[in-house]
Structures are given as structure tokens and as C-alpha cells.
Amino acid sequence: MLEIFDGPVPVEEILVRWYRDEAGSNYGAYIPFIGTIRDEDEISGLSFDIYEPILESWFTAWQERAREAGAILKMAHSRGDVPLHTSSYVAAVFSPKRKVALKMINDFVEDFKASAPIWKYDLKDGKRLYAADRSTPISGSGLLGE
Amino acid sequence: MVRVEFLGPIQKEALEVEAATLRDVAAALQNDEEVKDWLESCAVAVNDTLVKSLDTELKSGDKVSLLPPVCGG
Numbered sequence: 001m002l003e004i005f006d007g008p009v010p011v012e013e014i015l016v017r018w019y020r021d022e023a024g025s026n027y028g029a030y031i032p033f034i035g036t037i038r039d040e041d042e043i044s045g046l047s048f049d050i051y052e053p054i055l056e057s058w059f060t061a062w063q064e065r066a067r068e069a070g071a072i073l074k075m076a077h078s079r080g081d082v083p084l085h086t087s088s089y090v091a092a093v094f095s096p097k098r099k100v101a102l103k104m105i106n107d108f109v110e111d112f113k114a115s116a117p118i119w120k121y122d123l124k125d126g127k128r129l130y131a132a133d134r135s136t137p138i139s140g141s142g143l144l145g146e
Numbered sequence: 147m148v149r150v151e152f153l154g155p156i157q158k159e160a161l162e163v164e165a166a167t168l169r170d171v172a173a174a175l176q177n178d179e180e181v182k183d184w185l186e187s188c189a190v191a192v193n194d195t196l197v198k199s200l201d202t203e204l205k206s207g208d209k210v211s212l213l214p215p216v217c218g219g
Contacts, residue, residue: 048218049155051153051211053194054194054196054213057194057195077218077219088219089218089219109219112219113216113217113219114216115216116218117153117213117216118216118217118218118219119153119154119155119217120217120218121155130154131217132215135216136215136216137188137215138189138196138213138215138216140197140198141187141188142185142187143168143172143189143190143197143198144168144172144200144212145172145176145186145188146172
């Protein structure tokens with residue numbers, strides 16, 4: 001399940017809804033990761049662009065990987081502006097036992113950071129500034145510069 | 147003609163380019179002052195699938211997307 005929200009992700013609603021949705025699924029572990037906007041570098045918030053077609057295919061491949069491990073993955077992300085101290089990202093793994101879920105949430109979030117087609121901007125002094133120095137080229141980048 | 151789209155922070159309108167392979171798209175963009183500095187850091191998708199070869203064949207109506215460095219979360 002992939003959910004996109006305009007503005008902050010409604011964390012409490014999501015965590016409870018996902019918990020309830022899987023309450024009867026016999027998973028012993030529910031491991032969420034929540035990303036919250038910190039007050040740093042005088043920003044008033046962050047902002048995001050998303051390219052949904054490739055985000056969806058990337059997430060579908062991860063769902064298949066989770067299924068092979070007997071687990072499921074859920075993810076929610078913001079589009080547009082997200083103020084300080086609200087959240088832009090929630091991901092969660094459900095699995096029969098905790099070790100699979102703990103490893104998978106780490107691997108999933110790492111690959112998310114490196115591969116998911118989402119672009120981050122700092123909101124600062126009324127401007128929307130691409131966070132170039134915190135961004136990672138997707139594997140295989142540079143093809144057209146050869 | 148193929149359509150070339152620039153995603154995220156690349157502030158540029160889509161282009162129509164005559165191209166038989168991605169190599170032709172690369173040649174066209176390397177001469178484009180607005181976009182050439184992005185080429186070293188961008189991934190490339192054809193019809194929303196990431197590709198890794200300049201020999202990737204293109205046909206009229208295909209969509210080529212440039213994806214600059216990402217940072218979700």
C-alpha cells in the first residue's frame with residue numbers, strides 16, 4: 001500500500017489504521033518508521049516533488065520482496081510543503097517475527113533514500129531551495145553525460 | 147519524435163526530439179545550455195522504466211524522463 005498526501009502525513013490516523021487493518025493477519029511484529037521535519041538551518045519546513053509512476057513500480061518491487069519473506073510493507077509520503085515538527089514519511093513492515101521486520105525496515109528505508117523518485121526542497125526565507133547536497137544520484141545516473 | 151521530460155528541480159519545459167536511440171537524445175541535450183550540467187547526475191527512464199544503455203532504442207511517441215538526485219523522507 002502506497003499513500004501520497006498533499007502536506008503532512010496524518011501519522012496517528014495512519015498508524016492506527018494500519019494496525020487495525022492487520023490485526024487479524026497473524027503478524028507478530030509491526031515496525032513503523034516515521035520521518036519528522038527537524039528545526040535546523042533556519043528552515044520553516046521542507047517541500048517535496050514526487051514522480052508517481054516510477055515510485056509505484058519501485059514500491060511494487062519491494063512489496064514482492066516483502067511477500068517472499070512472509071512480510072508486508074506499507075508506506076505514506078507527503079507531496080508539497082510540510083512544516084517543522086510534522087511528518088513527511090511513514091513506512092512500516094508487518095511480519096510473523098521481529099527479526100525479518102527489523103532488517104527489512106532498515107533495508108527498505110536505505111533503498112528508499114537512494115532510489116525513490118522524490119525530490120526535497122528547503123523552505124527558507126520564502127524560497128523553495130532544492131536540497132542538492134543531501135540528494136543521491138539514482139543508480140546508473142550519468143548515462144546521458146557519457 | 148520522442149518527448150523528453152525533466153523531473154523535480156530541473157526547471158525546464160518538456161522537449162520534442164528526433165531520436166532513434168538514447169544516444170541521439172544525449173547528443174541533443176549535451177548541446178542544451180539549460181540542461182547539460184544536469185546530465186552527469188541524472189538517471190534516465192524510457193516510458194517510466196529506468197534504463198542503463200545509450201543503445202536503448204526509441205520509437206515515435208516514447209517518453210524519456212530525466213531524474214536528478216533524489217532525497218525522500
